[in-house]
Amino acid sequence: MVTEISAQFVKELRTMTGAGMMDCKKALQETDGNIDKAIEHLRQKGLASASKKSGRRTAEGLIESYIHAGSKIGVMVELNCETDFVARRIEFQELAKNIAMQIAACPQVEYIDIKSIPLSIIDQEKAIESAKDDICNKPADVQVQIIKGRVEKRLNELSLMNQSFIRNTDITIEDLINEKISLMGENIKISRFVRFLLGEGIERNEQNFSEEVANMIKS
Known part of the structure; x- marks a missing residue:
């Protein structure tokens, strides 16, 4: 026997998850109206909207x-x-x-x-x-x-x-x-x-080869 679910209950679940109305109704029917289990059911099926989770704490x-x-x-x-x-x-x-x-x-x-x-x-x-x-x-x-x-x-x-x-x-x-x-x-x-x-922010030595040879000769 299919559990009767009120439209208000379906709307509440939709507000909490962002999932479609029919998906919310089906989830509630399959979990005998248990809203926590219905939310988990929608998550498992990937139907809960990402936007509804954006404010939740991530620690x-x-x-x-x-x-x-x-x-x-x-x-x-x-x-x-x-x-x-x-x-x-x-x-x-x-x-x-x-x-x-x-x-x-x-x-x-x-x-x-x-x-x-x-x-x-x-x-x-x-x-x-x-x-x-x-x-x-x-x-x-x-x-x-x-x-x-x-x-x-x-x-x-x-x-x-x-x-x-x-x-x-x-x-x-x-x-x-x-x-x-x-x-x-x-x-x-x-x-x-x-x-x-690598080397970002470090001043590089741009001395050319001729200058290097000249310095070696002077020393």
Whole structure:
């Protein structure tokens, strides 16, 4: 006998998970109206929306590192989830490795997402684009649209979440993470990352060969 589920109960589950109405109704019927079990049922089927998990606390996870061939580029990234159980899953560990490799492959990326980019950087990009010669003779409204488009493109270049995934360019890093959220049923977030370039920030000795020989003779 199929358990009768009220529309209000279905709506409540939909609000909590973001899953479709029929999926929520079916989940409640299969769990005899137990909302906690219904949520778990939807998670297992990957039907709970990633957006509904975005505010949940992520205190577990791992720190992943990647050293590129030649050992001249290195990356460390902290990827967080809700439980240690998910942190130990091979899918989560593979996600962390892929993100670390993505960061190494995208030298222009400096921030996790667009909302992390400081306003001062955005204003700086606007000023740079406004001063370019190729738009100075265009109508003001056209200039505004061109500047807006160019700044948006630049912000996308700076944002890790907006990058096309190097192993599947049909999706972004944000899409990839949302896929794993649906698969594993937990909120997943990139907390921070750092990229190391060999010799970065160190003043190099640019002395040419002739100067080197001359110094050797003098000594």
